[in-house]
Amino acid sequence: MSCSDPSSDDTDNNIVFGNNVIGNGEQEFIITNNQTLKKGVYLMKGWCYITDGATLTIEPGTVIKGDHETMAALIVEPGGKLFAEGTATQPIVFTSEKEVGERKPGDWGGLIICGKATNNSDIMQVEGGPRTLHGGSNDADNSGVISYVRVEFAGYPFKKNQEINGVTFGSVGSGTQVDHLQVSYSNDDAFEWFGGTVNCDYLVAYHCWDDDFDVDNGYRGTCNYLLGYRNSRIADSSISHGFECDNNSSNSNAQPNTAPTFNNVTLYGPYSVDSFFENTTQYINGNDLRPDNESLLGLYGAAISLGSNTAVNFLNSTISGYPATITGTPTRQENVVFLDSETPSLPAWTNTWCNFDPQNTVY
Ligand SMILES: [Ca+2]
Ligand SMILES: [Ca+2]
Ligand SMILES: [Ca+2]
Ligand SMILES: [Ca+2]
Numbered sequence: 001m002s003c004s005d006p007s008s009d010d011t012d013n014n015i016v017f018g019n020n021v022i023g024n025g026e027q028e029f030i031i032t033n034n035q036t037l038k039k040g041v042y043l044m045k046g047w048c049y050i051t052d053g054a055t056l057t058i059e060p061g062t063v064i065k066g067d068h069e070t071m072a073a074l075i076v077e078p079g080g081k082l083f084a085e086g087t088a089t090q091p092i093v094f095t096s097e098k099e100v101g102e103r104k105p106g107d108w109g110g111l112i113i114c115g116k117a118t119n120n121s122d123i124m125q126v127e128g129g130p131r132t133l134h135g136g137s138n139d140a141d142n143s144g145v146i147s148y149v150r151v152e153f154a155g156y157p158f159k160k161n162q163e164i165n166g167v168t169f170g171s172v173g174s175g176t177q178v179d180h181l182q183v184s185y186s187n188d189d190a191f192e193w194f195g196g197t198v199n200c201d202y203l204v205a206y207h208c209w210d211d212d213f214d215v216d217n218g219y220r221g222t223c224n225y226l227l228g229y230r231n232s233r234i235a236d237s238s239i240s241h242g243f244e245c246d247n248n249s250s251n252s253n254a255q256p257n258t259a260p261t262f263n264n265v266t267l268y269g270p271y272s273v274d275s276f277f278e279n280t281t282q283y284i285n286g287n288d289l290r291p292d293n294e295s296l297l298g299l300y301g302a303a304i305s306l307g308s309n310t311a312v313n314f315l316n317s318t319i320s321g322y323p324a325t326i327t328g329t330p331t332r333q334e335n336v337v338f339l340d341s342e343t344p345s346l347p348a349w350t351n352t353w354c355n356f357d358p359q360n361t362v363y
Helices: none
Strands: 029-031 034-037 041-044 047-050 055-058 063-066 073-076 081-085 092-096 110-114 144-152 157-159 167-170 177-184 191-194 200-206 213-216 222-229 243-245 261-268 302-306 313-320 324-327 332-339
Touching (some): 167 177, 191 200, 213 222
Parallel strands (some): 034 055, 041 063, 081 144, 092 144, 110 167, 144 177, 213 243, 261 313
C-alpha cells in the first residue's frame, strides 16, 4: 500500500491530464520527480519515461489501459524507480484500451524496466524503439518493486518485426523486487531479460506470441516458480520456445555469460493445451487473435533452446507438450521431467491475482 500523500506531489511535472490520462501522447513524455497514481482507471498515451532520480508509485487495484494510436509504453530508465505494488486481491493491471472482445496481442507497447547492472555488451540500447540506454557496474541496483501486476495485450511493433516484449528487463539489478507478475497475449516474448541480475519469483506467461522466457546478454538472476502456458494457434516466425537463452546476438563468448537459474518451472506447450495440435503453418494461423500489424506467425521449437556460451541452470521442473525437449546444454539440469503432453492445471499460487480470460474481462 502506498502511504504517500498525492497532494505533496509536485504539480510542475504533472503526469495525469484531465481526470485519467497519463502522458501527453508524445514519444518522449518524461517524469522527473516523485509521482503517485491513486487507485483508479487510467488511459496511458505515448511513451512515458520514469527518468533517473524519479519515482512512480501506483496504488493497488489501479488499471492502466495502453493507448493503441500512440503505442503507449511505460519505461523505467536507469536510476528511476517504479513502485507497482498490488496485492493478491487488488493487482495492478496494464491492459488494452480496446473494448472487451476486440483486444488483441500488440494493442499497446509494454512495460520496460532498465537499470545499471552489468551485461555482456557494455551500454545497451533498449530493444523496440524507446530512447533508453541501460547497463553499468552496479549489480545491486534497485529499479523499485513490481509485485502482483498483470500486463495484457502488449507488444506493439514500433517498426516491422521490432515488437517490444510484454515485460523487458534491461540490466536490472538485484536490489529490484519482482514477484507475482503475469504477462498475457504479448505480441512478442512474455518476458525478456537483457543482462542484469534481478531475481524474479512467480512469473506467468500466458498465450504469448514468441518465447515465454527469453534471456540474453549475460542475465544472471534466479527465478523461482514460473508458469508458461501456450496457445496452440500462436507461434512466432523466430520459433517459439518455452525458454530461449542466448549469450548475445552472435552467441560469442562475451562475459559475463548468460547464466540464470530457473527453479520450479511448469511449462504447458501446444500439445498439452490442444490434443489436435499440429506444428504446421496451416494449423498455427493465429485464429482471431492475429493483430493487423504485420506480425509474422511461425512454428514451435524446443521447450528449452540454449545458444552457445550460455550457462543456464534448470531445477525441479515439469515441462510438457513441446515438439522437442532441449537443444544445447545446460550447466545444471536436476529433477527436470519432460512429458509429451500433460493436462494443464494451474498452480495454487496463481489464485486470485491472475487472470486467464482477459479477453472477456471488463475493466
Ligand atoms: Ca523479444
Ligand atoms: Ca524472443
Ligand atoms: Ca532473445
Ligand atoms: Ca523465439
